[in-house]
Amino acid sequence: MKKLIKNGTIVTASDTYTAEILIEDGRISQIGTNLSAQGAEIIDANGCLVIPGGIDPHTHLDMPFGGTVTKDDFETGTKAAAFGGTTTVIDFCLTTKGEPLKNAIQTWHAKSKEKAVIDYGFHLMIAEINENVLIELPYVINEEGITSFKVFMAYKNVFQADDDTLFRTLVSAKEHGALVMVHAENGDVIDYLTKKAIADGNKDPIYHALTRPPELEGEATGRAATLTGLANSQLYVVHVSCADAVEKIAEARSKGFNVWGETCPQYLVLDQSYLERPNFEGAKYVWSPPLREKWNQEVLWNALKSGQLQTLGSDQCSFDFKGQKDLGKDDFTKIPNGGPIIEDRLSILFSEGVKKGRISLNQFVDLTSTRAAKLFGLYPKKGTIAVGADADIVIFDPQVERVISAETHHMAVDYNAFEGMKVTGEPVSVLSRGDFVVRDKQFVGKPGSGQYLKRAKYNVNAPVNQNETLPI
Ligand SMILES: NC(=O)NCCC(=O)O
Ligand SMILES: [Zn+2]
Numbered sequence: 001m002k003k004l005i006k007n008g009t010i011v012t013a014s015d016t017y018t019a020e021i022l023i024e025d026g027r028i029s030q031i032g033t034n035l036s037a038q039g040a041e042i043i044d045a046n047g048c049l050v051i052p053g054g055i056d057p058h059t060h061l062d063m064p065f066g067g068t069v070t071k072d073d074f075e076t077g078t079k080a081a082a083f084g085g086t087t088t089v090i091d092f093c094l095t096t097k098g099e100p101l102k103n104a105i106q107t108w109h110a111k112s113k114e115k116a117v118i119d120y121g122f123h124l125m126i127a128e129i130n131e132n133v134l135i136e137l138p139y140v141i142n143e144e145g146i147t148s149f150k151v152f153m154a155y156k157n158v159f160q161a162d163d164d165t166l167f168r169t170l171v172s173a174k175e176h177g178a179l180v181m182v183h184a185e186n187g188d189v190i191d192y193l194t195k196k197a198i199a200d201g202n203k204d205p206i207y208h209a210l211t212r213p214p215e216l217e218g219e220a221t222g223r224a225a226t227l228t229g230l231a232n233s234q235l236y237v238v239h240v241s242c243a244d245a246v247e248k249i250a251e252a253r254s255k256g257f258n259v260w261g262e263t264c265p266q267y268l269v270l271d272q273s274y275l276e277r278p279n280f281e282g283a284k285y286v287w288s289p290p291l292r293e294k295w296n297q298e299v300l301w302n303a304l305k306s307g308q309l310q311t312l313g314s315d316q317c318s319f320d321f322k323g324q325k326d327l328g329k330d331d332f333t334k335i336p337n338g339g340p341i342i343e344d345r346l347s348i349l350f351s352e353g354v355k356k357g358r359i360s361l362n363q364f365v366d367l368t369s370t371r372a373a374k375l376f377g378l379y380p381k382k383g384t385i386a387v388g389a390d391a392d393i394v395i396f397d398p399q400v401e402r403v404i405s406a407e408t409h410h411m412a413v414d415y416n417a418f419e420g421m422k423v424t425g426e427p428v429s430v431l432s433r434g435d436f437v438v439r440d441k442q443f444v445g446k447p448g449s450g451q452y453l454k455r456a457k458y459n460v461n462a463p464v465n466q467n468e469t470l471p472i
């Protein structure tokens with residue numbers, strides 16, 4: 001059925017204006033004034049912003065990790081994402097050495113197909129590069145439309161790959177038109193420091209942060225950037241948490257390297273002191289990289305404003321406090337890393353960023369949607385409000401206030417890392433390809449209605465805004 005959105009303020013990464021949006025067959029068919037409403041359902045967006053659906057480029061749904069599995073799967077996770085104004089997620093498909101990539105991808109299709117309530121794509125973890133992997137890569141890119149690869153530089157003996165793998169992945173990505181993503185921390189040195197901490201009897205959650213100092217994130221970020229320059233390839237650094245890493249990204253970009261950076265809400269508003277909370281509460285705040293000293297937050301905000309960091313991912317990776325996080329009660333190395341963020345990504349950035357004057361409204365849209373669409377081969381089908389684009393649209397009330405709480409969130413976990421935080425601005429209704437998923441704050445979507453997205457190859461020019469200098 002046709003829909004006509006009226007009376008809202010449309011915000012894209014570059015413009016803010018008042019107009020009506022006509023939706024037909026899941027797409028935006030017209031944008032203008034006094035559009036014919038014949039046969040259309042009228043959606044009144046009075047007092048609201050009308051923004052492109054959020055694209056979360058960093059989620060871990062239904063992912064085995066640390067001897068357990070994330071609490072949110074593709075159903076609860078994408079439902080919570082929709083409540084938060086996200087209409088596309090790109091999830092990390094894990095692989096293991098020796099296993100055909102095809103098998104891992106099939107596993108991820110099986111996890112998501114019947115469950116996702118919004119559209120989704122996959123990034124593919126590269127654990128090793130060998131002849132079989134090289135043979136499979138064209139299939140992965142051309143048939144599966146997976147055009148981004150993830151290399152872990154940390155989690156020794158679990159996910160960690162060596163520099164040889166990283167460099168070969170960068171070379172292959174350049175050849176095939178893919179973007180390489182890195183978890184940038186020096187896993188070898190972290191392994192040494194964590195073993196020493198445990199041997200010294202330092203087992204509380206705070207030692208998770210103390211054994212992963214920012215220098216090791218900066219070092220790994222710089223190393224990955226250097227290898228990217230050598231390979232003349234392209235790199236996206238996930239979950240940047242600190243000044244050391246921002247500096248390395250800025251340095252690489254100033255040299256003309258194609259290096260992009262993402263941060264996450266937790267690094268913008270929480271800090272290392274949370275890990276010292278009593279009664280093992282600190283475990284709720286165990287992420288890798290860890291939360292940092294508070295002064296890093298200003299560096300991250302400035303990097304978002306100046307464009308040195310380009311996206312905001314959630315790094316959704318949720319574990320219950322009781323029964324999962326407490327696996328590490330007597331040993332911080334056994335606390336599953338990660339937290340529940342998928343739902344509050346937009347609200348936190350809007351409230352702390354736009355409302356507090358740290359970033360503009362257009363930057364908010366770019367950071368939460370448009371830039372990820374461009375970097376990950378979804379633009380302009382996703383990531384903007386334009387004629388011909390998918391009608392993935394969020395009607396966002398910029399004035400409403402709420403307090404974040406596990407009591408009211410839609411994620412499947414038993415706590416919220418931002419419990420008690422007051423935010424201004426929240427999605428009221430969310431459409432995925434023209435259909436309501438959330439309507440007047442009520443879920444009306446359907447598991448299985450989300451479509452798998454085959455993404456276009458990395459395009460070196462696409463990620464850049466018109467008014468921005470090319471980084472080459
Ligand atoms: N970030 C985190 O602590 N957990 C999720 C896995 C990862 O992204 O490293
Ligand atoms: Zn990571």
Ligand SMILES: [Zn+2]
Pocket residue numbers: 058059060315316317
């Ligand atoms: Zn992650």
